[in-house]
Amino acid sequence: MSMNLERENAALPESQLTGTRGIHVSKILFGATVISMLVSFYFIFIYAAEEKTMHAAQKIFYFHVSSAWLAFMAFFVTFVFSILFLIKRKRIYDMYAYVSAEIGVVFTIIVLTTGPIWARSAWNTWWVWEPRLITTLILFFIYVAYIMIRQMDGVWDKKARLAAVFGIIGFADVPIVFFAIRWWQTKFHPIVFGNGPSQQGGGMEDSMLVALLLTITAFTILYAYLLYKGVSFEKMRIKVEQYKEKLREKMEQ
Amino acid sequence: MNLLRTACLLAKKDLYSELKTKQVLLTQIIFAALVIVVFSFAFDPANNTTKAVIPGAVWVIIVFAGILGLNRSFISEQRNDTIQGLLVAPMEAASIYLGKFLANFMMILVVELISIPFLFLLFDFKFNGSLLYFIVVIFLGSFGFIAIGTFLAALSANSKSSEMLLPLLLFPITTPILIGVVQATRIILTNMEKFSSALAWIQLVTAYDVIFFVVCFLLIDYVLEV
Amino acid sequence: MMNYEYMFGAYSVAWVVIFVYMFIIGRRHDKLKKEIEFLKQLDK
Numbered sequence: 001m002s003m004n005l006e007r008e009n010a011a012l013p014e015s016q017l018t019g020t021r022g023i024h025v026s027k028i029l030f031g032a033t034v035i036s037m038l039v040s041f042y043f044i045f046i047y048a049a050e051e052k053t054m055h056a057a058q059k060i061f062y063f064h065v066s067s068a069w070l071a072f073m074a075f076f077v078t079f080v081f082s083i084l085f086l087i088k089r090k091r092i093y094d095m096y097a098y099v100s101a102e103i104g105v106v107f108t109i110i111v112l113t114t115g116p117i118w119a120r121s122a123w124n125t126w127w128v129w130e131p132r133l134i135t136t137l138i139l140f141f142i143y144v145a146y147i148m149i150r151q152m153d154g155v156w157d158k159k160a161r162l163a164a165v166f167g168i169i170g171f172a173d174v175p176i177v178f179f180a181i182r183w184w185q186t187k188f189h190p191i192v193f194g195n196g197p198s199q200q201g202g203g204m205e206d207s208m209l210v211a212l213l214l215t216i217t218a219f220t221i222l223y224a225y226l227l228y229k230g231v232s233f234e235k236m237r238i239k240v241e242q243y244k245e246k247l248r249e250k251m252e253q
Numbered sequence: 254m255n256l257l258r259t260a261c262l263l264a265k266k267d268l269y270s271e272l273k274t275k276q277v278l279l280t281q282i283i284f285a286a287l288v289i290v291v292f293s294f295a296f297d298p299a300n301n302t303t304k305a306v307i308p309g310a311v312w313v314i315i316v317f318a319g320i321l322g323l324n325r326s327f328i329s330e331q332r333n334d335t336i337q338g339l340l341v342a343p344m345e346a347a348s349i350y351l352g353k354f355l356a357n358f359m360m361i362l363v364v365e366l367i368s369i370p371f372l373f374l375l376f377d378f379k380f381n382g383s384l385l386y387f388i389v390v391i392f393l394g395s396f397g398f399i400a401i402g403t404f405l406a407a408l409s410a411n412s413k414s415s416e417m418l419l420p421l422l423l424f425p426i427t428t429p430i431l432i433g434v435v436q437a438t439r440i441i442l443t444n445m446e447k448f449s450s451a452l453a454w455i456q457l458v459t460a461y462d463v464i465f466f467v468v469c470f471l472l473i474d475y476v477l478e479v
Numbered sequence: 480m481m482n483y484e485y486m487f488g489a490y491s492v493a494w495v496v497i498f499v500y501m502f503i504i505g506r507r508h509d510k511l512k513k514e515i516e517f518l519k520q521l522d523k
């Protein structure tokens with residue numbers, strides 16, 4: 001056990017831990033999130049043109065797509081930091097990978113709940129077995145499994161290593177899942193590119209596009225804020241562990 | 254070459270110890286038989302529409318019986334800490350993976366060889382597709398499933414509750430394979446006119462097998478670290 | 480029919496999820512802070 005703790009301590013030099021700069025960054029990111037969210041709200045509800053057949057329900061689209069974007073970005077970040085961790089073996093990369101995956105799961109939940117609500121209003125059914133929906137569901141399960149690996153007991157670097165490996169495999173799997181489901185859904189006639197029957201084409205008004213891009217920007221800033229918060233929390237947790245160990249040594253003397 | 258030789262040695266060791274106890278293989282076969290019996294309760298074998306679920310049933314049997322074997326393959330090494338022995342032995346992690354993969358693959362092939370004819374027999378399924386392609390599909394599907402399964406079994410063996418963790422890791426990752434082989438099996442068993450799309454599915458599964466076999470080979474060093 | 484109920488439902492669900500996540504993060508922080516306080520007490 002003490003060997004594990006030694007490894008914990010060796011992982012992160014104390015000089016790297018929180019300072020006053022950290023609080024500023026956090027506040028700036030929080031402010032930027034709030035402002036950009038409010039701006040995107042204005043554009044979603046007031047500026048953007050209303051869709052003719054779905055009316056207000058179409059407004060779900062902005063949040064739905066932005067959450068999906070954020071989730072995919074978060075998983076991509078997990079993938080990149082997993083590779084970085086396996087090469088460099090620095091604990092900070094592992095923290096970024098973990099926090100990013102957690103945020104990704106949260107926003108996948110949003111995608112998976114707003115999706116059916118939209119489907120209900122547009123197609124009058126809660127769930128359609130449609131390629132993107134199923135891929136998102138599988139993605140959700142993959143990253144829940146990723147978090148389950150993190151909940152294992154043991155030394156941090158073992159967990160980090162295994163989770164990084166799974167993060168890489170899971171991300172590599174996503175495109176294959178998507179194509180497999182797309183083939184499956186097109187009634188056994190393979191198509192690789194182009195629009196299948198269940199995929200509606202584009203056709204968006206400019207005002208809608210502006211609102212969508214702004215919402216995506218707002219979500220990206222929110223992601224940056226959450227990631228920063230999560231990582232600084234993880235750092236603090238390690239600091240507490242180190243502190244505990246110091247105390248233990250003191251008491252033993 | 255050395256890699257392959259040590260892998261074969263390891264697979265032989267696993268298969269010998271399995272032949273001695275017959276614990277896992279017997280469990281897998283009895284489990285497969287039980288799944289068939291449960292299927293006969295769920296879907297009336299006398300009903301003609303039941304024929305449509307046979308391709309799915311084949312893969313349900315393979316997947317669940319396979320999981321039983323995969324769970325054991327690394328856990329059994331942990332009981333007497335023999336996994337440490339394997340790790341410090343003068344061989345690469347890749348050959349441990351390859352050896353375990355070969356042993357698991359052999360075992361699942363035996364299970365399939367017994368349980369699939371049994372399924373067809375009990376459900377009175379008249380086989381009128383192409384036997385050769387059916388075997389190819391079963392082979393490719395099991396190959397991919399066991400390849401990634403062995404890898405994830407090595408990964409989850411580090412957990413105390415690895416029996417519960419493994420299915421959670423394995424099922425989402427193998428979705429493309431499961432979709433592909435079930436579709437291909439269905440076309441080959443019931444509707445040979447659409448054979449061209451079955452070939453497309455076989456290609457997809459083959460591509461998946463190759464990609465993940467290579468990825469597993471590259472990443473196993475990180476999983477099986479001392 | 481303007482479909483307002485669907486829009487309202489979707490947005491409230493999304494925000495509930497985000498706030499629950501924020502709440503969970505906040506609770507983790509509080510727990511850690513309590514632990515720090517406790518350790519400081521021990522250290523004295």
